[in-house]
Amino acid sequence: xxxxxxxxxxxxxxxxxxxxxxxxxxxxxxxxxxxxxxxxxxxxxxxxxxxxxxxxxxxxxxxxxxxxxxxxxxxxxxxxxxxxxxxxxxxxxxxxxxxxxxxxxxxxxxxxxxxxxxxxxxxxxxxxxxxxxxxxxxxxxxxxxxxxxxxxxxxxxxxxxxxxxxxxxxxxxxxxxxxxxxxxxxxxxxxxxxxxxxxxxxxxxxxxxxxxxxxxxxxxxxxxxxxxxxxxxxxxxxxxxxxxxxxxxxxxxxxxxxxxxxxxxxxxxxxxxxxxxxxxxxxxxxxxxxxxxxxxxxxxxxxxxxxxxxxxxxxxxxxxxxxxxxxxxxxxxxxxxxxxxxxxxxxxxxxxxxxxxxxxxxxxxxxxxxxxxxxxxxxxxxxxxxxxxxxxxxxxxxxxxxxxxxxxxxxxxxxxxxxxxxxxxxxxxxxxxxxxxxxxxxxxxxxxxxxxxxxxxxxxxxxxxxxxxxxxxxxxxxxxxxxxxxxxxxxxxxxxxxxxxxxxxxxxxxxxxxxxxxxxxxxxxxxxxxxxxxxxxxxxxxxxxxxxxxxxxxxxxxxxxxxxxxxxxxxxxxxxxxxxxxxxxxxxxxxxxxxxxxxxxxxxxxxxxxxxxxxxxxxxxxxxxxxxxxxxxxxxxxxxxxxxxxxxxxxxxxxxxxxxxxxxxxxxxxxxxxxxxxxxxxxxxxxxxxxxxxxxxxxxxxxxxxxxxxxxxxxxxxxxxxxxxxxxxxxxxxxxxxxxxxxxxxxxxxxxxxxxxxxxxxxxxxxxxxxxxxxxxxxxxxxxxxxxxxxxxxxxxxxxxxxxxxxxxxxxxxxxxxxxxxxxxxxxxxxxxxxxxxxxxxxxxxxxxxxxxxxxxxxxxxxxxxxxxxxxxxxxxxxxx
Numbered sequence: 001x002x003x004x005x006x007x008x009x010x011x012x013x014x015x016x017x018x019x020x021x022x023x024x025x026x027x028x029x030x031x032x033x034x035x036x037x038x039x040x041x042x043x044x045x046x047x048x049x050x051x052x053x054x055x056x057x058x059x060x061x062x063x064x065x066x067x068x069x070x071x072x073x074x075x076x077x078x079x080x081x082x083x084x085x086x087x088x089x090x091x092x093x094x095x096x097x098x099x100x101x102x103x104x105x106x107x108x109x110x111x112x113x114x115x116x117x118x119x120x121x122x123x124x125x126x127x128x129x130x131x132x133x134x135x136x137x138x139x140x141x142x143x144x145x146x147x148x149x150x151x152x153x154x155x156x157x158x159x160x161x162x163x164x165x166x167x168x169x170x171x172x173x174x175x176x177x178x179x180x181x182x183x184x185x186x187x188x189x190x191x192x193x194x195x196x197x198x199x200x201x202x203x204x205x206x207x208x209x210x211x212x213x214x215x216x217x218x219x220x221x222x223x224x225x226x227x228x229x230x231x232x233x234x235x236x237x238x239x240x241x242x243x244x245x246x247x248x249x250x251x252x253x254x255x256x257x258x259x260x261x262x263x264x265x266x267x268x269x270x271x272x273x274x275x276x277x278x279x280x281x282x283x284x285x286x287x288x289x290x291x292x293x294x295x296x297x298x299x300x301x302x303x304x305x306x307x308x309x310x311x312x313x314x315x316x317x318x319x320x321x322x323x324x325x326x327x328x329x330x331x332x333x334x335x336x337x338x339x340x341x342x343x344x345x346x347x348x349x350x351x352x353x354x355x356x357x358x359x360x361x362x363x364x365x366x367x368x369x370x371x372x373x374x375x376x377x378x379x380x381x382x383x384x385x386x387x388x389x390x391x392x393x394x395x396x397x398x399x400x401x402x403x404x405x406x407x408x409x410x411x412x413x414x415x416x417x418x419x420x421x422x423x424x425x426x427x428x429x430x431x432x433x434x435x436x437x438x439x440x441x442x443x444x445x446x447x448x449x450x451x452x453x454x455x456x457x458x459x460x461x462x463x464x465x466x467x468x469x470x471x472x473x474x475x476x477x478x479x480x481x482x483x484x485x486x487x488x489x490x491x492x493x494x495x496x497x498x499x500x501x502x503x504x505x506x507x508x509x510x511x512x513x514x515x516x517x518x519x520x521x522x523x524x525x526x527x528x529x530x531x532x533x534x535x536x537x538x539x540x541x542x543x544x545x546x547x548x549x550x551x552x553x554x555x556x557x558x559x560x561x562x563x564x565x566x567x568x569x570x571x572x573x574x575x576x577x578x579x580x581x582x583x584x585x586x587x588x589x590x591x592x593x594x595x596x597x598x599x600x601x602x603x604x605x606x607x608x609x610x611x612x613x614x615x616x617x618x619x620x621x622x623x624x625x626x627x628x629x630x631x632x633x634x635x636x637x638x639x640x641x642x643x644x645x646x647x648x649x650x651x652x653x654x655x656x657x658x659x660x661x662x663x664x665x666x667x668x669x670x671x672x673x674x675x676x677x678x679x680x681x682x683x684x685x686x687x688x689x690x691x692x693x694x695x696x697x698x699x700x701x702x703x704x705x706x707x708x709x710x711x712x713x714x715x716x717x718x719x720x721x722x723x724x725x726x727x728x729x730x731x732x733x734x735x736x737x738x739x740x741x742x743x744x745x746x747x748x749x750x751x752x753x754x755x756x757x758x759x760x761x762x763x764x765x766x767x768x769x770x771x772x773x774x775x776x777x778x779x780x781x782x783x784x785x786x787x788x789x790x791x792x793x794x795x796x797x798x799x800x801x802x803x804x805x806x807x808x809x810x811x812x813x814x815x816x817x818x819x820x821x822x823x824x825x826x827x828x829x830x831x832x833x834x835x836x837x838x839x840x841x842x843x844x845x846x847x848x849x850x851x852x853x854x855x856x857x858x859x860x861x862x863x864x865x866x867x868x869x870x871x872x873x874x875x876x877x878x879x880x881x
Contacts (some may be wrong), residue, residue, distance in 0.1 A: 003338070004069035006060065006083040008037040008076070017252055018099075018129075019075075021152045025331040034067055036060070038079045048078065050377060051364030054356040060086035071095060071124070071338050076103035077112075084119035085356075088349040093341040095125040097149070098133050100288060104140070111374040115352070120144065120345035123588055125337050125809035130288035147337055151252050151287070152330035153321055157237045158259035160318060166201040167245035171267070172253040173234065175207030179250065182267030182291070186248060187216035189272065189299035191223035200226045202244075204233050248307075254289040254799040255325050258317040263309045271296035277309050278316040278743070285324070312712065315745045319720070323747060524588040526576075528558045529617075530596050533575045536736070538706075538760040539789060540619060540651075540673055542592065547858025549573040553589075558582070560598070586610040589865055594618045594637060601636050604644040613868060616645045618655045642667060646868055649861070651787040652809045669864055672809060674857045675792035682764040682797060692755045693732070697769055701730045701751070702833055706771030707763065708790050709740035710754075713783065715776040715804060716745035721822045722829070723749045729829075734758050734766055761822050764797065772832040773799035776825075779806040791816065797851035798842045800832035815845045 003026065005019055023033045041059040042052060060082055064072060064236060072094040074083035080096055080103075087094040096119070098104070104116055117140045120126055126141070127149040128134040134148050171183055183203070190201070200222070202214075210229070217227055233239050240260055247257035248265040254276060257264040266273040266284060268291020270286050276284055287293070301307075309317070324381035345422050355377050366373040384865045458464055525548045529541035541557065548555040549572035556576045557569070564577040582590075583603045590612050592599060609612050641662070642646075648654035648663055649671045656670045689697050696703060704722065710733065723731050724747070733742070742754065758766055767773070773794035777783040791810050794801040801816040804827065817832055819825040835841050 023344035047367040061089040152327040161241040173249040177209040180209030529593040543854035680796035708735035709738040775803040
């Protein structure tokens with residue numbers, strides 16, 4: 001397919017970048033692309049004349065005839081008018097891209113608006129880069145097909161960059177007079193900002209408005225900022241990848257910054273608009289990131305580090321660009337549309353052509369944008385419709401949509417002028433207030449001087465000599481000792497009262513348990529984990545609690561809530577509240593999770609003094625991504641030693657290796673997770689289809705499933721890749737939204753289904769419909785230290801599990817498939833889809849699950865605890881039954 005693009009002139013801006021990106025991928029699709037500038041067809045300089053327009057039309061028609069394109073693509077400004085007339089001459093279909101509302105109202109000249117609207121009304125397609133522009137075009141057109149086609153971004157060029165926390169600020173864009181106000185406001189505001197990074201600004205761009213930046217530039221530099229003009233850069237992506245913390249600008253550069261995962265600060269036509277974030281990106285995109293009608297913000301507040309878009313938000317913005325502006329996707333949509341176009345015959349264009357050709361000599365040298373000249377030209381049109389249309393247009397003050405926009409822009413101009421005058425008045429008032437405050441300061445300084453003189457007089461008096469002796473005595477060593485003893489006595493009484501209260505609460509809870517299961521009090525276990533008993537998913541502590549109860553222990557599951565009531569869950573199993581009373585527990589087994597954030601280190605010391613056996617369950621890598629604010633947890637973990645902990649359980653071999661360096665052999669136990677085999681061993685033949693799954697199952701596509709927490713350690717990039725590459729698969733995700741990351745990082749496609757959390761009792765009914773069970777963890781420390789419970793549950797379901805390379809715990813088993821990279825993941829899923837019908841293989845899968853149940857794990861743990869009790873009894877009875 002041959003496409004001819006017509007533009008006014010070759011300059012350095014968003015239009016040219018738009019064309020270059022589109023042309024690159026059109027050529028990859030086998031299209032021939034040619035670009036011609038209207039400037040090359042105009043022999044004259046200065047205002048466009050009637051004769052100049054007629055010659056430009058003839059010249060472009062000749063080029064169209066020579067190149068013989070399938071479609072002519074016109075871009076603002078005059079290229080739309082000239083191109084539409086030339087295409088009409090040659091009988092070629094043409095399409096128009098309207099890049100912004102200003103394309104319709106160049107300088108507010110009525111003849112331009114009239115001819116532009118006439119041209120777009122005869123186009124085969126109109127492409128608009130934003131909803132704002134599309135709404136305006138629809139208000140002035142009749143039956144033309146209008147499509148929103150956003151600015152394309154080449155994601156192979158604008159790849160995610162490493163954000164430099166202390167880096168510079170990049171301001172990017174054309175420095176034209178109509179776009180300079182936002183940049184100027186930014187430079188003017190730098191003086192009052194406390195920026196967390198290097199106080200350097202690099203300005204990439206050029207234009208006729210640069211002179212307006214001299215004054216704010218000097219103000220910024222006087223306040224310690226270094227500002228450099230870098231000119232226009234063809235390699236903007238490479239430049240931005242080197243040490244920038246912020247990119248500021250408008251329009252296309254915001255899309256490019258988001259694609260690079262850089263914090264993007266929107267500078268509008270009239271000021272600073274704020275950070276682009278997932279919650280406002282759709283609103284800003286509606287006006288093509290121009291900032292029109294958006295309120296200005298204070299830069300000093302905006303540059304505070306705590307409100308800069310974080311990594312999750314930036315990842316969400318990158319995904320938004322992928323979904324809406326990926327150059328490949330935009331190119332495909334563009335080709336789908338232009339392959340449908342057909343030539344639309346327009347009598348209005350033909351009459352305008354006739355009027356140009358029939359123009360008398362005295363009119364040919366006159367500027368065509370002059371309303372009087374244009375009226376004289378149309379008097380020669382052979383049909384009255386065009387003349388009456390022009391006369392009506394003038395009488396009504398322009399077409400309603402365009403007129404409304406022009407009036408809005410003029411109102412904004414006037415509004416900014418009024419605002420400037422108000423600011424001048426406020427400045428004068430503030431100067432008056434400053435002068436008044438200076439007088440007040442001088443008055444108070446005089447008062448301070450008089451008070452100092454009075455104080456010196458008191459110091460010289462006889463009364464002060466006596467008072468000074470008394471004061472010195474009261475501050476002497478004897479009185480200080482008395483004060484210290486009183487303070488210590490009060491503190492001791494308060495601590496005694498707290499300990500007494502805690503002891504009473506502990507005795508009360510034990511008494512409550514004794515009244516129900518008194519026969520088990522000689523074997524008690526308290527399980528302290530940061531998860532409630534009623535959590536929708538059953539995890540390690542729930543199964544441990546049940547297992548201890550089944551082994552004859554009185555099992556007390558400690559709720560994270562301090563207000564929870566003591567309640568019986570099953571025989572020998574109770575839920576009890578959290579609280580300081582726990583430090584008073586005696587003669588018990590205490591199982592403490594490494595991720596608990598309520599138990600201080602001194603509790604462990606008191607437990608050991610009270611003849612308890614303390615078991616530390618190291619269940620996860622200690623990371624802020626898992627536990628949030630982990631300072632307290634990390635400090636407690638670093639201070640653990642054999643004097644405080646009797647036994648360390650490690651959920652993975654990575655964690656086991658770490659703790660073996662700190663604890664002797666026999667005091668560290670490798671105890672990975674497991675499954676409730678009876679609960680998950682379910683046959684699809686006898687399973688119901690849950691309502692949420694029904695429509696997905698009925699599509700009869702392979703279901704690639706995952707259940708568990710949705711958090712930053714999930715490889716969303718892989719999920720997005722699979723959903724894009726394999727539209728014939730359905731991806732089903734079940735689980736708790738742990739940190740909100742999936743909203744920003746997961747692509748919204750028809751074959752991706754997030755079902756939310758599902759109760760543990762119902763989980764097998766959902767997972768049994770998975771054709772392949774996926775564990776897509778990101779590579780890193782969290783994955784290497786994790787023992788995923790879902791692996792064993794997948795195996796119990798008879799599912800072939802596919803897991804990421806860093807989940808080393810999964811490699812202990814024979815049947816799961818390990819992938820390394822995106823393409824390998826797809827290959828392993830395809831292999832799993834074949835193996836799911838291999839009955840011998842599925843028998844091996846379920847056999848591996850049967851060897852790794854919670855009953856097996858609890859039996860091993862209880863045996864180890866009993867062994868330690870016997871050992872302690874023979875060497876001094878550190879632990880008593």
